[in-house]
Amino acid sequence: MGVNWVRAGSVYILLLGLILGAFLGSCNGGVSSRYARGNDISADMPLDSDVFALPVGYNAPQQVHITQGDHEGRGVIVSWVTPEEPGSNEVVYWAENSETKYSSLGTVVTYKYYNYSSPYIHHCTITNLEFDTKYFYEIGTGDVTRQFWFTTPPAVGPDVPYTFGLIGDLGQTFDSNRTLAHYESNPKGQAVLFVGDLSYADAYPLHDNNRWDSWARFVERSVAYQPWIWSAGNHEIDFLPEYGEGEPFKPYTHRYYVPYEASGSTSPLWYSIKRASAYIIVMSSYSAYGMYTPQYKWLISELPKVNRTETPWLIVVMHCPLYSTYTHHYMEGETMRVMFEKYFVQYKVDVVFSGHVHAYERTERISNIAYNIENGLCTPKYDGSAPVYITIGDGGNQEGLLYEMVDPQPLYSAFREPSYGHATFEIKNRTHAYYAWHRNQDGYAVEADSLWFHNLYWNSTQISSTASM
Ligand SMILES: *[C@@H]1O[C@H](CO)[C@@H](O)[C@H](O)[C@H]1NC(C)=O
Ligand SMILES: *[C@@H]1O[C@H](CO)[C@@H](O)[C@H](O)[C@H]1NC(C)=O
Ligand SMILES: *[C@@H]1O[C@H](CO)[C@@H](O)[C@H](O)[C@H]1NC(C)=O
Ligand SMILES: *[C@@H]1O[C@H](CO)[C@@H](O)[C@H](O)[C@H]1NC(C)=O
Numbered sequence: 001m002g003v004n005w006v007r008a009g010s011v012y013i014l015l016l017g018l019i020l021g022a023f024l025g026s027c028n029g030g031v032s033s034r035y036a037r038g039n040d041i042s043a044d045m046p047l048d049s050d051v052f053a054l055p056v057g058y059n060a061p062q063q064v065h066i067t068q069g070d071h072e073g074r075g076v077i078v079s080w081v082t083p084e085e086p087g088s089n090e091v092v093y094w095a096e097n098s099e100t101k102y103s104s105l106g107t108v109v110t111y112k113y114y115n116y117s118s119p120y121i122h123h124c125t126i127t128n129l130e131f132d133t134k135y136f137y138e139i140g141t142g143d144v145t146r147q148f149w150f151t152t153p154p155a156v157g158p159d160v161p162y163t164f165g166l167i168g169d170l171g172q173t174f175d176s177n178r179t180l181a182h183y184e185s186n187p188k189g190q191a192v193l194f195v196g197d198l199s200y201a202d203a204y205p206l207h208d209n210n211r212w213d214s215w216a217r218f219v220e221r222s223v224a225y226q227p228w229i230w231s232a233g234n235h236e237i238d239f240l241p242e243y244g245e246g247e248p249f250k251p252y253t254h255r256y257y258v259p260y261e262a263s264g265s266t267s268p269l270w271y272s273i274k275r276a277s278a279y280i281i282v283m284s285s286y287s288a289y290g291m292y293t294p295q296y297k298w299l300i301s302e303l304p305k306v307n308r309t310e311t312p313w314l315i316v317v318m319h320c321p322l323y324s325t326y327t328h329h330y331m332e333g334e335t336m337r338v339m340f341e342k343y344f345v346q347y348k349v350d351v352v353f354s355g356h357v358h359a360y361e362r363t364e365r366i367s368n369i370a371y372n373i374e375n376g377l378c379t380p381k382y383d384g385s386a387p388v389y390i391t392i393g394d395g396g397n398q399e400g401l402l403y404e405m406v407d408p409q410p411l412y413s414a415f416r417e418p419s420y421g422h423a424t425f426e427i428k429n430r431t432h433a434y435y436a437w438h439r440n441q442d443g444y445a446v447e448a449d450s451l452w453f454h455n456l457y458w459n460s461t462q463i464s465s466t467a468s469m
């Protein structure tokens, strides 16, 4: 409770805080961090920067990235690009400590975007891997063969420890590079939940798709070695009908394959995976989601399938936050909230991760499902079955940070700070997960915001909260 005083000041707000605070229980809500930031200019890194360097050799594979390739975690989709000619679609892979080499053959696709022609984009799904095993893999042939490695997750099960990294709205600025470097310096992350807005190529005239290529070269140093679980943001739409580009998500869906069919989805823009003790549901803020739409129908049939005895942790990822108290993009997630919040409460979603707002924020467990347009019950309330909503759109893109917040800070907002950073969600067992947000100005050892999550299915009572400035 005490931290409410810091921001509120006035007796009236203090009393209100005490009353609602008592209602909210013992949580330490309502910190607007006063952390002082430098005035970084978030310029994109020039194309001749080290992070965009081409691998040496004719037609050498570049832009290597991996993601989960099936529903359970025994598959990996390996994607890469060859610039001059298609070359080989083959991935050769072997388990560490094993002599046996396997190979898988993928496919190659290209696309055009106005007057841009993509390079050769390869996607190869490797299946039936052993759980919890380090694999090496090679792509390319001859003297341009490149080798990488990844570790498969442990078998799906209720008490399997696993740590997800969280990165959003990354872009390709000098700040983006700092965020990625900070994430890499954090030894905990085993797979990234990426909350959308990847390259920001659409900031360039004609959405210069060369910036999709440069972005993929930039992040290769992480995503070639651990899967990033993709969700699409508004900067993936690339809708430019005046130049004949009226097919939304065209560059994104050609470049980033996801295992959507494995979860019965009809679109790569929404899907689910199981990974260790987590069930991850990825949604699309920019695809139809009203009643009777494909996404709505899929989600409604998906939620009852989640077996919390098998995967206790139910995590939803969507680009646009349902709750945010920054003034930019304010209430953009409201229509999605109206559609889905009641199901998130009913099915006890533990946490919803979003981006879009270029700042950081964490809410209390709250819901606003009592409201209909007539009863006036339009204030979010503490709800022990509701998710925590975390906005982590602070990867560092060229649009910069958002500083303007709703003032005073609404009580449902537990902690907010406009700094670039990343977070980790560290599942310990079926009841406990430790969450920490790290701002880029500090080493990863500094946790600017942290929280012990008590799993909602296994413990539907109040969570504890700590936040440090
Ligand atoms: C595409 O068109 C733009 C605008 O006319 C031009 O600046 C650019 O050089 C063209 N790119 C290619 C690859 O032709
Ligand atoms: C990006 O970050 C890496 C790792 O810290 C560093 O080696 C590289 O020089 C940086 N590049 C740019 C353009 O900032
Ligand atoms: C849920 O998962 C547990 C553990 O894997 C299993 O024993 C149980 O049969 C599953 N329940 C259903 C309804 O499938
Ligand atoms: C689950 O993890 C928490 C945090 O590490 C620990 O305190 C608790 O004892 C664990 N529960 C079990 C059943 O091991």
Ligand SMILES: *[C@@H]1O[C@H](CO)[C@@H](O)[C@H](O)[C@H]1NC(C)=O
Residues within 6 Å of the ligand: 431, 432, 454, 455, 458, 459, 460, 461, 462, 463, 464
């Ligand atoms: C349930 O949550 C409460 C309050 O956060 C906590 O004290 C308790 O240890 C939790 N129990 C389990 C089994 O996680």
Ligand SMILES: [Fe+2]
Residues within 6 Å of the ligand: 169, 197, 233, 234, 235, 319, 355, 356, 357
């Ligand atoms: Fe966005």
